[in-house]
Amino acid sequence: MARGAFIVLEGLDRSGKSTQVAKLVDRLNQTGHKARLQKFPDRTTAIGKMIDAYLQSQAELDDRAIHLLFSANRWECAEAIKRDLANGMTIVADRYAFSGIAFSAAKGLPFTFCLNPDAGLPLPDLTLYLTVPPEVASTRGAYGVERYENLDMQTRTREQFAAVAREVQARHGEDRWVQVSAVGTIDEVEARIWELVDGALRRVDETRVGEL
Ligand code: T5A
Numbered sequence: 001m002a003r004g005a006f007i008v009l010e011g012l013d014r015s016g017k018s019t020q021v022a023k024l025v026d027r028l029n030q031t032g033h034k035a036r037l038q039k040f041p042d043r044t045t046a047i048g049k050m051i052d053a054y055l056q057s058q059a060e061l062d063d064r065a066i067h068l069l070f071s072a073n074r075w076e077c078a079e080a081i082k083r084d085l086a087n088g089m090t091i092v093a094d095r096y097a098f099s100g101i102a103f104s105a106a107k108g109l110p111f112t113f114c115l116n117p118d119a120g121l122p123l124p125d126l127t128l129y130l131t132v133p134p135e136v137a138s139t140r141g142a143y144g145v146e147r148y149e150n151l152d153m154q155t156r157t158r159e160q161f162a163a164v165a166r167e168v169q170a171r172h173g174e175d176r177w178v179q180v181s182a183v184g185t186i187d188e189v190e191a192r193i194w195e196l197v198d199g200a201l202r203r204v205d206e207t208r209v210g211e212l
């Protein structure tokens, strides 16, 4: 049995990740694949509840401590991801380690500190990085009340995502990280994503999932 593909959608706030992840999971299931959604942070676990409180400013945490909690939240899901992939399930993740690195580096933590805790996690077969200019993002509703939802933090995170992209492409190959314009209607963006996912599904032939 062929293993499932591990596909990640990344991008700045309001780029439409959650909208597109939901559509992609539906379309995969409608076209004969088995697929499921994996949201990061997963706010339902014990660690996820601490992250949720932090994001809603109900709790204060040291920058390094919250960085490690975001990573721990991925590690507690890693075995299930590997097991499901091996059983032929395609997993579509709404954010992953790359958000963790970019957001923490944008706060000023050293880049290598930000990378290290996620080393060894399942390696996505394809990461689609959705990009929208800030002026388009701002038409999709004002930034909300959660931590990081402000223009200054978003600008610095955008710069760090560029560094993350270079790192992933250098270590794992250019075809693992692809930038996708998220400008246009939801259907237009969906069509762009589907074409890239379709290509990636054909390339996933090896049985073993790589490591970050
Ligand atoms: N974080 C996360 C870390 O610091 N470290 C980590 O390790 C991780 C994993 C929460 C925060 O945590 C940080 C990053 C974040 O700041 P979250 O819960 O994923 O992360 O963030 P959300 O606030 O849920 O998601 P976003 O604001 O980023 O939004 P999305 O998912 O990009 O966008 P979506 O799909 O919800 O769409 C936003 C709005 O735009 C509309 C939608 O209908 C919706 O109203 N829309 C469009 N409108 C017009 N045209 C289109 N093409 C549209 N597509 C969507």
Ligand code: NA
Residues within 6 Å of the ligand: 017, 018, 094
């Ligand atoms: Na979202």
